[in-house]
Amino acid sequence: MSAESTPEAFRAELRAWLEENCPQEMRDGKMTEEGICWGGKNWTFTSDAQKVWLERCAAKGYTVPTWPTEYGGAGLNRAQEKIFYQEMSRINARRPVQSFGIWMLGPALLHFGSYEQKLHYLPPIARGEVRWCQGYSEPGAGSDLASVQTRGEDKGDHWLVNGQKIWTSYADKADWIFALVRTDREAPKHKGISFLLIDMEDPGVETRPIKMISGISPFCETFFTDVKVPKDQIVGEENRGWDVAKYLLTHEREMISAGGAGLSGGGRALGAVIKDTMEDLTDATLRADAMRCEIDSLAIGLTLERYKDQAEAGQGAGDASAMLKYMGTELNKRRHELMMTAGGSDALEWDGPLGNRAGDWLRTKANSIEGGTSEVMLSIVSRRVLGLPG
């Protein structure tokens, strides 16, 4: 499929390919947590269909449709990407694989990585063979990310890394971690940080899960004790890791925001979701709240579209991505509150009639904390977009 084919031709070709290649079991709008394929060295597929679907997509570059073909992508342009996701959601196709490698590290490597790094790290991410986690936060750092204390000492051919990370999502299942490490303790706090790639199997790396209010443990604490990290595992320049981190955070904010706008999960309307449990939306208060939520969802979804169109036209969102993160995550919390109300007592059981709706609801409470709190987002908008004094 060439980048030059017309949108209509591309759609037709894609539709035929999906029809032939997407297994029926992978066309499931109401997918559960267990249905997600994260990939990685130790990944066990829940079904043959899951495995086949990943392999077929990877062969076409459809796990990372916009990445260049050289690095395992399909090289789609923005218009084709839109069509790709429309056609995927039209048949309720599951994402073949998802990971922090695809969402965060990939875009950062494409922007800041050397050619060798791109060739080495990106294709395995695209094939779902290596699972990454993010080592940003530390105890005591929170949204003040630049105050990280994990340190890397220069030992000539490697850095010797010591310290602790927290909220490292799925670190216990990850193969590699991308981490912010302080490599110059004398420099101002933003200037002494480097962005390092670390193999989780290296001696001295230990990780343990943190049990959350949702009853599950997606988050971990990760400890580094005299871990040797070779010099070629730095992304970008030494002590300039903050640039990479900031770029990556922008992607993270947009991603979290997209989840908030209800655009993931096939973009199902809230009315339809609520109808799963209620005959009709007759409760006046619930109906009014749901309508407002739907209006905001649609408008935020359009804003994401607009920002992507702007980016393509060379007008990057920059600090305005803080707006997307703030609006999207606050909305997602409202959306899940409504789904709990609509579910009534059925929603109150762990693995009850509505599956893990309560777990999903509790999970959303972190949306406005992770990746920078809502308050930090508002401060970014007020200082950097509106120019209000600090």
Next chain:
Amino acid sequence: MEKLVLTEEETMLADMARGYLDGAAPVAKLRKMRDAGETHDAALWKEMADMGWAGVLVPEAQGGSDMGHAAANLLAGEMGKTLTVSPFISTAVIAATALRQVADTRAEAALARIAAGEATYALAVDEGIKFDPEAAQMTARADGNGFRLDGKKQFVVDGAMADRLLVLARSDNGLTLFDIPADRAGVTRDRSNMIDARDAARITFDNVEATGEDVLGQVDQAMTVLKPALMAGQGALAAEMTGLAAGAFDMTVGYIKERKQFGIEIARFQALQHRAAHLWCEIEVTASAILNAGRMLDADPENAALAVSLAKARATQTATLAVQEGVQMHGGIGMTDAYDMGFYMKRARVGAEWLGDYSYHAEQVAAARGF
């Protein structure tokens, strides 16, 4: 469909409009007109017509600039920023769109007069306190080859100054839309004393004669002509209200940067910073809905209803928030008549009701989204 980014031409149009309106129609102009009891400035409207604004939706064959709905929305948005007084939405957007649905020489002549700035229009649909065109009770009784119109309309925006009226009335088997001169015998117009100091009227129709010529479109088929016109008007009004929100917001941010209390600028207080930032986020999100509505009206009008109602609902909420925060953050001065913020608040309230309030449009969105 065009992307959700302004094209170069659109950016130029908006910049040009901004430059013109800042000089010709600042908020001070509205204040002056209010103080003088005036609701229309014929010279201003003529200038807008000369720039192609009155004909923004009129085909070039009839002397229009035919720039489309996205462009009309841009102009409406710029007018909202300085609360410009003009019959732009009633005439250039609603009436022009209605007339365009009808391909006959009479409609074409009417479009040409709109583009030239020679005819202004008002849309008379409301009869109760809420927008509900389908419920119109005004009668159009068949009489010989024509009709007799009887009934009352209220909240007819631009209805006191307009040369012509688009009137919705109940005929034998449905609703019919009439295009009649405002001074026809039996039409009595009482100018409403509107809080936003703009033109509106209560209009009584007492045995008003209308011929078959006066029917716009087909008898009993008003909605075929009216629905696209209403959507165009709702889209432009949403754009105007979002411009209004942006105007109020700019004024507010400018003020908190200047104003000092407890020895420092109040813009340093985090409580105010976060409220200003939140308001900016709301305006930014609503701007996307406005742009999308314009694009849909241009590219796929048959399916634009959801986009338009989404825009009007969001714009109503956003403008309401912007003026409320505007007054609160200004403190006492925001409550005075001498200060302009009150004008924004009053215009936002009128815009919220016109052509369907928040609830009306939220229900349209809900229906389209399977609630």
